[in-house]
Amino acid sequence: MGSGDKINVFPSRMNLTAMKTRLKGAQKGHSLLKKKSDALTLKFRATLKKIIDNKTVMGNVMKAVYFSLAEAAYSAGDISQTVIQNADKAQNKIKFTKDNVAGVQLTNFTMHSEGGDVYQLTGLGRGGTTVTKCKETAQKALNLLVELASLQTSFITLDEAIKVTNRRVNGIEYVIIPRLENTIAYVIEELDERDREEFYRLKKVQDKKKEMKAKKEKLLEELAGREAIKNADAPMNILETEHDPDIMF
């Protein structure tokens, strides 16, 4: 790669226009990609901020969940076995939806609850309030976790997309466009040089013709001078004349 890097094309006018069109295309592409990259980076920063907020809240919520679990264990005894053994179908399910941001597909998870509360009657005889509280805190934590999962997947996808886009932008900016510009400069140079060569040749030929014409005139004048003494109006007799000058156009 250097300033001399260019595409090898035959320097003709048609190629010149072709190169110029390509350059224009590359420049348009570059500005569009730059816009895409900016949009993605904006969304990236926004997602990052949301992730940080979510994680700060998450720390406290998880602590609260474990504490409320300890409280429930205190009042209701060991409910872990009841909970585990009663687990049948999933009550909370996750749906995938796809968002489109500047051409990048981002996955989004939404949670919805299905079915009734299987654990409605757990702790009925003992410690029911703490069990309910634990359920609520855990549900909140679950919501947060699903949100965090969405944010993190989009974060990673965005990161990849931004890297790719930026690579392309830089590629166009620092490789493709200089190459095209160099090619165009070279073709223009070659064409100019050819023009100059042509011009020079033409000039040279003209000079040569002038010279030849001048020589012929001189010759004719000499011949005319000699012939004037002899028969000036006798037409030229091919058979008699030895010297037959060429006819010049």
Added chain:
Amino acid sequence: RVAITAGNIDNGYFEGLVRGFRSGILRRTDYHNLVECETIDDLKLHLQGTDYGPLLANDPAPIIVQTIDERLKERLVHEFTHIRNQCFQPLALFLDYMTYGYMIDNIILLITGTLRNRPIAELLPRCHPLGQFEELSTISIAQTPAELFNCVMVDTPLAPFFSECVSDENDLDEMNIEILRNKLYKAYLEDFYSFCEKLGGVTAEVMCPILAFEADRRAITITINSFRTDLLKDDIENLFPKCGRLYPEGLKFLKNAEDKDEVRRILERYGNYGHLFAGVGDGPNDKTLEDRFFEEEVKLCMLAFEQQFHFGVFYAFVKLKEQENRNIVWIAECIAQKNKAKIESYIPIF
């Protein structure tokens, strides 16, 4: 009727044993020391200085709260079975009655597991050790609760409780497992109560108030917890044990209650339970009703030890030990989670 001297011949050794265990229960100063600990290892160190001694000596650091819970439970089971294995009738029957509650929990656990097709080998270790009985492992052959009753339960001491709960065996299949649990427990409490009454003497004097309180406590808890569920009022009434002070009028009013304030008003009129609501609320510094129940239970159990030559001391001892285990595990959890805000919520016994 157990006369003072005659009682000592059969049960004196065991009563002495239980009183010895009771004096090993942690004092307030011990609890203060535990609360001051910053890590679980500190806690272990302090426990070594008490009657618990080498409880956690064989566990490698770092110790998790679950290990503490397991060791405490093991110790209680060990002490209980030691007494149970050596004692005579009718103390043996009394101690058996105490284990029926745990048996009910175990059966419910196994039924739920079997209904969801879990392998029996996975479920058996999770049963409470005090609730073991021979037919426990044969539960897996039953596919439905009805079959369960016919094949397995009929031979166990819990058979009469089942037949009280369900008139028709097909009911068992449809009943929600939690409802079944509470119905069994109600039948058990009422049976236990009449057994104590029949024993008479000091035992009846001591045990009947304790069991009456337990019955009322269950009724109140079920009422309050059913506010947020879809249970019908008649179903709820079927879960109330009849051996408490609230029977029959208090229970009738309780079943129709709609919220906590109404419950409070009912309790202030019937059964002298108004004092339970002192200091109860939903704020961060208030006690919960559950805490007050635990406190009342501890109080009644401590009173049991004031009299001699009766069986109530055994019941009281197990309940107090359980409360102590809960306390220690609670303190350990607060320390482990670095959340000492509510560490003082344990119930001091002495």
